Amino acid sequence: MQQLSQSLAENLSALDARFGKSADYYAKKIVLYGCPGCIVMFDGMASLDSLWELLLDAAGRQSASVRLTGAQAYAHILHGSAFPAESTPVQDMPQLVARLTAGMAVLLLEGCSSGIVFSVQGLKFRSVEEPSAEGNLRGSREGFTDLLRVNLSLLRRLVRTDTLMQEAAQAHTCCNTEYALCYCKDRADPAMVRRVRAILQSARPELLLDSSYFVPWLLPGKARLFTPVHYTERPAVAAAKLCEGKLVILVNGSPSALVLPALFSEQFECLDDYASTAAFSSFLRVLKYVSFYLTVFLPGVFVCVAVYLPELLPPQLLYKIEAAEKATPLPLFAEMLLVILILEIIREAGLRMPQSLGHSVSLVSALIIGDAAIATGLMSTPVIFVASITAIAVFVTPGLYEPATLLRIGTVLLAGLAGPVGLAAAFFGFLLSIVSTEALGVPYLAPHPFPQQPFSEDGVLRRNYRQLSRHGFNIWQKRERGRKQS
Amino acid sequence: MKQHTERFTPAALTLSVVTTALADGIPQSVPVRRALWLGAVSTVCLCILSALAAAALRDKAPSLAVRLALTAGFFMGLVHTLVQAQGLCTAEFSSMALLGFLPLLLWAGWRIRPASWNASARVLWWFVAVGGVVCLLGLAGQLHWYRLFTTTQPAAAGCSVPVYAEYFAGALLCSARSARRTVWLPVWGFAVQAAALMGSALLFGSGAYPRLELLRAWSSGSFSRMDALLLLLWLLCAVYRASMLCTAIRLLWQQPEAEVQP
Numbered sequence: 001m002q003q004l005s006q007s008l009a010e011n012l013s014a015l016d017a018r019f020g021k022s023a024d025y026y027a028k029k030i031v032l033y034g035c036p037g038c039i040v041m042f043d044g045m046a047s048l049d050s051l052w053e054l055l056l057d058a059a060g061r062q063s064a065s066v067r068l069t070g071a072q073a074y075a076h077i078l079h080g081s082a083f084p085a086e087s088t089p090v091q092d093m094p095q096l097v098a099r100l101t102a103g104m105a106v107l108l109l110e111g112c113s114s115g116i117v118f119s120v121q122g123l124k125f126r127s128v129e130e131p132s133a134e135g136n137l138r139g140s141r142e143g144f145t146d147l148l149r150v151n152l153s154l155l156r157r158l159v160r161t162d163t164l165m166q167e168a169a170q171a172h173t174c175c176n177t178e179y180a181l182c183y184c185k186d187r188a189d190p191a192m193v194r195r196v197r198a199i200l201q202s203a204r205p206e207l208l209l210d211s212s213y214f215v216p217w218l219l220p221g222k223a224r225l226f227t228p229v230h231y232t233e234r235p236a237v238a239a240a241k242l243c244e245g246k247l248v249i250l251v252n253g254s255p256s257a258l259v260l261p262a263l264f265s266e267q268f269e270c271l272d273d274y275a276s277t278a279a280f281s282s283f284l285r286v287l288k289y290v291s292f293y294l295t296v297f298l299p300g301v302f303v304c305v306a307v308y309l310p311e312l313l314p315p316q317l318l319y320k321i322e323a324a325e326k327a328t329p330l331p332l333f334a335e336m337l338l339v340i341l342i343l344e345i346i347r348e349a350g351l352r353m354p355q356s357l358g359h360s361v362s363l364v365s366a367l368i369i370g371d372a373a374i375a376t377g378l379m380s381t382p383v384i385f386v387a388s389i390t391a392i393a394v395f396v397t398p399g400l401y402e403p404a405t406l407l408r409i410g411t412v413l414l415a416g417l418a419g420p421v422g423l424a425a426a427f428f429g430f431l432l433s434i435v436s437t438e439a440l441g442v443p444y445l446a447p448h449p450f451p452q453q454p455f456s457e458d459g460v461l462r463r464n465y466r467q468l469s470r471h472g473f474n475i476w477q478k479r480e481r482g483r484k485q486s
Numbered sequence: 487m488k489q490h491t492e493r494f495t496p497a498a499l500t501l502s503v504v505t506t507a508l509a510d511g512i513p514q515s516v517p518v519r520r521a522l523w524l525g526a527v528s529t530v531c532l533c534i535l536s537a538l539a540a541a542a543l544r545d546k547a548p549s550l551a552v553r554l555a556l557t558a559g560f561f562m563g564l565v566h567t568l569v570q571a572q573g574l575c576t577a578e579f580s581s582m583a584l585l586g587f588l589p590l591l592l593w594a595g596w597r598i599r600p601a602s603w604n605a606s607a608r609v610l611w612w613f614v615a616v617g618g619v620v621c622l623l624g625l626a627g628q629l630h631w632y633r634l635f636t637t638t639q640p641a642a643a644g645c646s647v648p649v650y651a652e653y654f655a656g657a658l659l660c661s662a663r664s665a666r667r668t669v670w671l672p673v674w675g676f677a678v679q680a681a682a683l684m685g686s687a688l689l690f691g692s693g694a695y696p697r698l699e700l701l702r703a704w705s706s707g708s709f710s711r712m713d714a715l716l717l718l719l720w721l722l723c724a725v726y727r728a729s730m731l732c733t734a735i736r737l738l739w740q741q742p743e744a745e746v747q748p
Contacts, residue, residue: 421575
């Protein structure tokens with residue numbers, strides 16, 4: 001580790017060697033209290049105006065009649081003046097680079113082997129806006145931004161207790177990206193906090209562009225369909241999760257906060273649930289569960305019933321399906337698979353393409369799927385109807401989009417190839433996949449023994465919020481209960 | 487530090503017993519009332535035997551003979567369930583696909599932890615409960631008590647009672663606290679068999695009809711064939727049982743010799 005030298009020239013030449021060719025590197029030589037010094041910072045990240053107001057103007061006026069050595073000037077600025085310098089100076093080159101890249105300005109003085117840091121960040125960042133991916137009718141409209149410090153301040157503003165801990169650290173990546181582990185120390189399990197902290201410190205992602213990049217380190221090992229973590233872009237949701245004892249990981253440069261551990265039922269909850277009546281929010285949750293199971297199993301069940309168990313269908317419906325299928329060249333199973341894949345392609349295209357072209361794609365897709373495919377006799381109306389319901393239903397639970405899509409395709413394949421047995425196998429696979437998932441010892445499927453305690457207080461149905469508030473929820477209770485039952 | 491072995495919950499074992507008992511049924515060679523009485527007496531005896539086995543195996547390492555006997559019982563149960571499931575698939579769905587899934591099924595059974603089976607059992611119990619209610623609703627209005635007293639009952643005297651390895655393995659497969667509840671497993675087995683027999687008798691006047699006819703009698707407006715759906719549910723439970731028994735066998739042999747249950 002290269003320590004800072006007492007010679008200003010040596011320090012500057014070391015910095016020049018590193019950043020000299022960078023267009024944004026800014027080094028301005030000054031004289032303070034009769035001592036030569038230099039202000040170093042990155043243009044656009046640190047604000048020269050702020051630095052001038054905070055330090056240079058006042059120091060310039062004071063130093064006209066004073067002559068100090070580098071060490072004396074350092075001690076005076078850091079301890080003997082009201083200049084708002086950071087309490088911890090930098091003493092080596094990696095620290096100096098870390099502060100500079102965080103948008104701070106560093107004052108180096110001749111004859112002093114430490115640099116004084118000033119928090120004069122002037123970073124340009126996206127303003128605090130409502131996240132587009134998480135819609136809500138009531139509650140906070142704020143969303144996380146891309147800057148870690150802003151996100152931490154948004155959380156701090158909501159959780160105004162001395163128990164909220166926000167531990168920032170630098171990940172071992174090629175970009176030295178900063179991340180923060182947030183938790184409430186009176187609610188989170190200390191052993192799990194230690195474990196997660198150690199995992200994050202030992203993680204070696206090549207790049208860290210989002211909090212989700214940590215998942216393979218946090219949940220190592222086998223392949224899984226369901227990931228027992230939750231993502232949110234809303235500080236209000238993150239604050240609520242912190243109060244449930246969960247851990248929140250934020251990464252600089254990403255507005256997406258990773259919350260762990262998460263329960264399956266949480267994918268069906270939103271802030272609005274608690275703002276409306278218990279009866280209505282329970283109704284909405286039942287709808288969401290129905291939508292999720294529809295999106296996973298409806299196409300498979302349709303293929304299985306129509307092909308292998310037609311006697312299950314009412315005759316009128318069966319005749320209509322039969323008539324529609326007779327007009328198409330492909331078998332029902334292949335047709336369903338084709339429509340699902342086409343819908344996925346359209347969705348992916350709509351997501352990735354420039355928004356200005358989105359409407360054109362929607363129009364073309366509607367024409368192709370809705371009209372041309374049926375008119376040419378390539379696809380039947382019942383199949384498109386079922387696939388469309390499925391495609392819409394999946395967006396009711398966006399957090400489960402990935403497993404739902406894979407499971408849907410798997411179910412159609414198994415039901416189409418193996419009939420009722422394949423359908424049973426698909427459901428069995430789904431069941432085993434979901435019950436085998438856990439994070440930090442908390443099972444993804446909360447343990448509510450049947451029939452002793454079939455319903456959670458805040459699960460598919462929820463109780464009155466006043467009753468729920470009587471005994472607070474803590475995620476680590478779930479782990480204890482799960483252990484007792486096994 | 488001694489590692490704590492994961493165990494099954496009584497609900498998981500009960501689901502396994504209920505699944506196979508539902509398929510086995512009470513032999514229909516005897517009159518319904520006689521079969522019910524004999525079944526009740528046999529169940530009491532089995533409960534006593536189950537309690538004795540639980541008391542004998544509690545806090546003790548199972549001997550090799552016990553392990554071998556229970557393994558044989560579980561293995562026979564596994565084969566029996568697979569044969570029943572394949573028979574159902576062939577007869578009702580004209581499908582041999584179960585054989586294709588068999589290696590995957592056994593592999594899953596061998597690899598998956600008991601906690602996963604416990605959680606699966608909770609979900610499947612919901613399905614069984616809903617299936618039972620749907621079945622009852624569909625048969626509502628068709629069940630009549632007087633049919634129990636008709637003279638068209640079979641007159642044979644023999645009556646065999648199925649015995650499952652789960653009855654005697656509760657102390658080894660469940661935690662000490664919940665092992666007591668496994669003593670009632672024979673009651674669950676008998677309850678579903680008796681319900682099926684009673685249903686047949688109340689519906690047809692005799693228990694001699696194939697049990698599938700009970701499902702086929704289901705009727706509600708446009709949907710006339712719910713039996714396939716209920717059979718699919720049983721198939722799911724059978725697949726569960728087959729895989730769970732693999733885990734049970736593994737658990738039997740993985741228990742350390744000197745392990746004392748908490």
